[in-house]
Amino acid sequence: MPIRHTARERRFRVLVLRVALLAVLLAIWQIASLGAPAFVLPGPARVYSAWSSLVATDSFWTDFGITFWRVFMGFVIATVVGVPLGLVLGASEKLGEFFEPVLSVINTVSSSIWAIFALIWFGLSDWTTIFVVFMTAMPLILTNVWQGTRTVNADFVELAQTFRMSRAQVLTKIYLPTILPPFFSAARLAFGFGARVSLVAETLGASSGIGYRLRQAADLVQTDQVFAWTLTLVALMIALEALVLKPLEQRLFAWKKRPGAQ
Amino acid sequence: MASVKLQCVSKWFARRDGDSLHVLQNVDLNVPEKSITAIVGASGSGKSTLLNIIAGLVQPDRGCVFLNGVKASDFKDWGSMTYMFQEDRLLPWRTAARNVAFGLEAQGVKRAERKERVAETLALVGLDQFADSYPHELSGGMRSRVALARSLVTRPTMMLMDEPFSKLDPTIRSQMHTEVLRIAELMSMTIVFVTHDVEEAVVLAKQIVVLNPRPGRVRETRTVDLSYPRDPAAPEVHEQARSLRASL
Incomplete structure (x- = not known):
């Protein structure tokens, strides 16, 4: 063909x-x-050899696992809190109007400031990173779900009513499918942001994880190690995007009209 | 059995400025079973409100509604009634088959039976080949057929239609009319529909109720004694349409 x-x-x-x-x-x-000298800009070959010896160590995978576990936890808590809150704010116009400024405030506070607060409140623990990821991801998810509820088509709700559907049925059959696309794009963004700010949090308030190793390498002027960690992260995020998120999105939203098609 | 009777129905809507708008005034309506009734009238005559009152979506302020001889407030068998909107209102995230199944989901029909009835109904409207297509992949006429199938899958005895197919172009619209008449006959359905198109009323209806606007009240009820199928180009259809238009 x-x-x-x-x-x-x-x-x-x-x-x-x-x-x-x-x-x-x-x-x-x-x-x-x-x-340039190697401690300023190491060449590809040097970085590769640093990377291969890094991968061979046990702590590489442990640090990796720890960081991703923290990002994942922060992200999951952000979803569990953000989705119901977004639905509630979307369902009640008064609550939405009342809480709108809070969201703007949270959004303007930089992730580094959250990291400092987290350090004060949680000290050197997993919760410091989890909190920072949460504070970054949660408003994104909440806002998109909230905006998503506004795009629910009143005609579809009326249609469900002519079939005498219950409130729970209207929620699962009309509201959820409408909110899924904005939720998915928010989750994607939130996960990416979360992964990035987790490193900031870890450089400040952790004694393990990729962020901590990055700072350690920088302190010891092991620039090749810094490069090796960075490239690993970049490769991982690209792989996650191409192998998990994109196929998942295509599967979930096969019903959408693509600009190129027809 | 599916009949509708309205006695002295009146309805007011509250307006933003605090006034109330008189939408319907003392409307009497008698729809015998297995008949097709058209409600016509200028805009503001409360046609759609009347239909929504029959559907139980709007409550009348005065008067009584009887469905199958039972007072609407005591009526239980809402599943025997179906409603078709002006637009197809297909859910874009569902395939044609799953859109049709939507009609059955509120009734708690089991999955296996649902599948069987969806396939059967899609075949009835001639779309069995398109079960897995999404709405955006279908033409306007096909989408209307899916919407029709969604209304029919519950095996209703009464179908209410609010300006059905008015967004379709004339050829496809006339095809849909033929389709509705065929299925109404096959399923022995009672149909009440609202239209502003006199030709549509004359081609489909046995009984035509003309409403006057502001407030909506029945001006006249006429019977169209022509045999089906009615050719929209036939002189007697033209004559009926002209006389109906003159009374509007």
Whole structure:
């Protein structure tokens, strides 16, 4: 079939472009590293050897697991709190109007400030990082779910009423499917932000995890180690996006009209 | 058995400025079973409100509604009644088959039976090939058929329609009319529909109720004694439509 053929061709083209981009970046990096001492900008080969010895250690995977566990916990608590709150604020116009400023305030406070508060309140513990991830992710999820409830089509609710559906049925059959797309994009954003701020939190208030190792490496001027950690993180986030989030989104929202189709 | 009787129904709506708007005044209506009744009238004549009162979605301020001879407040068998909107109102996140199944979900029909009845109803409207298509993949006419199937899957004996198919282009609309007449006959349904289109009223209805606007009240009730199917281009249909338009 001709259509399938062009789709495969396009995918191949994208792959070639990505590989070329990677090669160009590596070349620039290599050239730049030649003119700088290794503690300022280590070359790709040096970073690779630092990375391979890093991966071989047990603590690498332990730190990895710890950081992701903290991000995940913060994210889960943010979802458990944010989704019902968003639904409640969406359902009651008065509550929504009353609490709107609180959200703006939370959104303007930087993650580093939350990290400092967390350090004061929780000290050097897992909860410091979890709290910072929570404070970053929760308002995002809450706001999107709240906005999502406003897009619920009154016509669909009326339709459900003509079929004499119960309130619970209207909630699960009309409200939830409407809120799912904004919730999903918020969750994606919140997870990404959460992963990033967790590092800030860990550099300040943890004695384990990727953020802590990054600071340790920086303190000891092991710049190649800093690079190795950073590249690992970048690779992991890209893999998560391509292998988990994107396929999941395509599956969940197959019903959406794509701009390219038809 | 599916009949509707309204006695002296009046309705007021509260307005924002505190006044009340008189929407319906002493409306009497008698819809015998297995008949097709059209409610026509200018905008502001309370056509849709009248339909919503029959559907139990709006409560009248005065007067009585009887469904199958039972007072509406004591009526239990709402599942035997179905409502079709002006728009198809298909849920975009559900396939055609799952949209049709929506009609059965409130009734607690078991999954296996649901599947069977959905397939049967989609076949009835000629869409069995499109069960797995999403609404955005279907044409306007097909979407209307899905909406019709969703209304029919509960096996209603009474169908209420609020300006049905008015958003479709004339050819497809006329196809939908044929389809509705065929299915109404097959399922021995009683139909009450609201329209502002006199041709539609004459092609479909046996009884036409004309409402006067502000407040809505019955001006006249006429019977269309033409045999089905009625050709919209036939001279006798034209004649009826012209006389109806003149009375509006």
